[in-house]
Amino acid sequence: MKKLISILLVIVLTFVLSEVALAARGSANSSVTITFSEIAVLGVSGTTGTITIVAPGNAGDLPADVQENNTTMSWTSNTASGLTRKITGSLNVLFSGINLYATVAAPGGAGGTSAGELHFAEAATTYEFVAGIGNCNVSAQAITFRASVTGMVTPYTETAQTITWTLTEAT
Amino acid sequence: MRKGFIIVILIFGIFFLADKAEAIDITVVGSWSLSITSADLVAGAGSDLKSDYESATDAVSISISATAGASDSWRVDVKKVDTNWQGNLILYIKRTSNGTGGSVSGGTAYQEVTDINTFFFSGSDDASGIKAQLKLSGVSIQVPIDTYTTTVYYTIVDI
Numbered sequence: 001m002k003k004l005i006s007i008l009l010v011i012v013l014t015f016v017l018s019e020v021a022l023a024a025r026g027s028a029n030s031s032v033t034i035t036f037s038e039i040a041v042l043g044v045s046g047t048t049g050t051i052t053i054v055a056p057g058n059a060g061d062l063p064a065d066v067q068e069n070n071t072t073m074s075w076t077s078n079t080a081s082g083l084t085r086k087i088t089g090s091l092n093v094l095f096s097g098i099n100l101y102a103t104v105a106a107p108g109g110a111g112g113t114s115a116g117e118l119h120f121a122e123a124a125t126t127y128e129f130v131a132g133i134g135n136c137n138v139s140a141q142a143i144t145f146r147a148s149v150t151g152m153v154t155p156y157t158e159t160a161q162t163i164t165w166t167l168t169e170a171t
Numbered sequence: 172m173r174k175g176f177i178i179v180i181l182i183f184g185i186f187f188l189a190d191k192a193e194a195i196d197i198t199v200v201g202s203w204s205l206s207i208t209s210a211d212l213v214a215g216a217g218s219d220l221k222s223d224y225e226s227a228t229d230a231v232s233i234s235i236s237a238t239a240g241a242s243d244s245w246r247v248d249v250k251k252v253d254t255n256w257q258g259n260l261i262l263y264i265k266r267t268s269n270g271t272g273g274s275v276s277g278g279t280a281y282q283e284v285t286d287i288n289t290f291f292f293s294g295s296d297d298a299s300g301i302k303a304q305l306k307l308s309g310v311s312i313q314v315p316i317d318t319y320t321t322t323v324y325y326t327i328v329d330i
Contacts, residue, residue: 027326028199030231032251032262034307034319037208043216074217076209080316135313139217 039078040085042167044143046071048160051147053098065148073104074139075112075167086170087112087130091120092162097153102129102163105141110134117146120163131170195238195245197327201231203305211310219312226305228267233325234299235273244330246293251284254320259313262321263306266292273298281306284323291325 049070053063077085089102099119106114112133120127203226212218235245249264266278278292292301305323 026195026197027324028197028233029322029324030199031202032305032307032321032323033202033204034260035204035206036314036316036319037206038316039209039212039220039312041209041212041216074215076212076216076218076312078312078314078316135315137212137217137219137312 036078038080039076040167040169041077042073042075042087042165044071044073044165045140048145051145053147053149062152063149065146067144067146069142069144071143072140073143073165074137074141075133076137077133077167078135079133079169084131084170085112085133085167086128087133088126088166088168089118089120089129090124090126090164090166092124092164094120094123095147095158095161096156097149097151099148099150101146101148103142103144103146104129104165105143106130107138107141110136111138112136117144126166129165133167133170195243195327195329196236197247197325198234198236199231199325200234201229203230205307207310220310222308222310224307224310228304229302230305231264231303231323232270233301233303234270235294235301235327236297236299238273238295238297241274241296244293244295246328246330247278247291248288248326248328249284249291249323250286250288250326251321251323252286254322255317256319256321257314257317259309259311260319261308262323263308264291264323265304265306266301267304268300268302270298270301272296275301278303288324288326293330 047070049068051066051068053066056063079085087104091100101117101119103117104114106112112130115129115131118127118129205224207220211220213221238245251262262284263281264284265281269275273294273296275292275294275298
C-alpha cells in the first residue's frame with residue numbers, strides 16, 4: 001500500500017512538473033507576409049540602323065537583301081503556375097517594295113524559344129517571335145532585321161516606321 | 172501523519188513553482204508586409220530581382236513583464252510556423268534596441284529564423300519596447316507569383 005502511494009505520488013508529480021515546465025514558457029507572435037507581384041518587363045537597347053538598299057552588281061538582278069542587327073532585347077518575367085508568356089512584334093506600316101523580316105534570339109528553356117525569322121507581312125498585325133517564357137531574366141538577345149526588295153520602285157527615303165514589341169501572357 | 176505531511180509539502184511546492192513559472196510574460200507588437208514588384212529589379216528589363224529586403228528597424232516590438240525583478244533571468248527563443256512559404260526564401264531577425272528597463276543582451280546580428288525554436292536574446296527584469304528587424308533573403312524571379320505568409324513565434328523562457 002505504501003509502495004503504491006509512492007508510485008502514485010511520483011506519477012502525479014511528474015505530470016504536474018511537466019505542466020510547470022510548460023508554464024515557464026509564454027509566447028507571442030508576429031506575422032510576415034511577402035507578396036510576389038506579376039512582373040513582365042521588356043526592353044530594347046541600341047538604335048536601329050538605317051537600312052539602305054543599293055543597286056545590284058549585275059544588271060537585271062534585284063538589289064541584294066540587307067541585314068541590320070544593332071539592337072538587342074532583354075526581358076524579365078514571372079508567371080503564375082502553369083502559365084507562360086510570349087513576345088510579339090508589330091510593324092505599324094509596311095515599306096513600299098520591301099519585305100521586312102525580323103528574328104529575335106532567345107536562350108530556350110524558361111527564357112523562351114525563338115520562332116526564328118518572321119515576315120511582317122501585314123501592317124499593325126502581331127507576330128509571335130518568342131514563346132514559352134516562364135520565370136526568367138534574359139538580357140541582350142540579338143534582334144536581326146532583313147530587308148528584301150520585292151520589286152523595283154522609285155527611289156525613296158521612307159520615314160522610319162515603328163515596331164512595337166510586347167511581352168504578354170500566352171493564351 | 173508523516174505521509175500526509177510529505178504530501179502537503181509536495182503540493183505546496185508544486186503550486187509555488189507553478190505560480191513562479193507562470194509569472195513572466197511576453198508581448199509582441201508589429202508585423203511585416205512586403206510587396207515585391209518590377210520596381211525591385213536590379214537594373215530593369217533583363218535583370219533579376221534584388222535578393223535581400225529588410226523591414227524597418229522597429230518592425231517588431233517585444234516587451235517582457237511580470238518578472239520577479241533584476242534577479243529573474245529569462246531568454247527569448249524564436250521560430251517560424253509557415254502558412255504558405257517558398258523553399259528559396261530565408262527569413263532572418265536581429266535585435267535593434269535594448270528597449271527600456273531591464274537588462275538585455277545578444278541577438279544583435281541577423282540570425283535565420285527556422286522552424287525550430289532557437290535562442291534569440293536574453294536578459295533579466297522587466298523590459299519593454301525591445302525592437303527587432305526582419306530580413307528576407309533568397310528572392311529571385313524564379314520564385315513563383317504568390318503571397319507567402321509565416322508567423323514568427325517569440326517564446327519567453329524563465330531561466
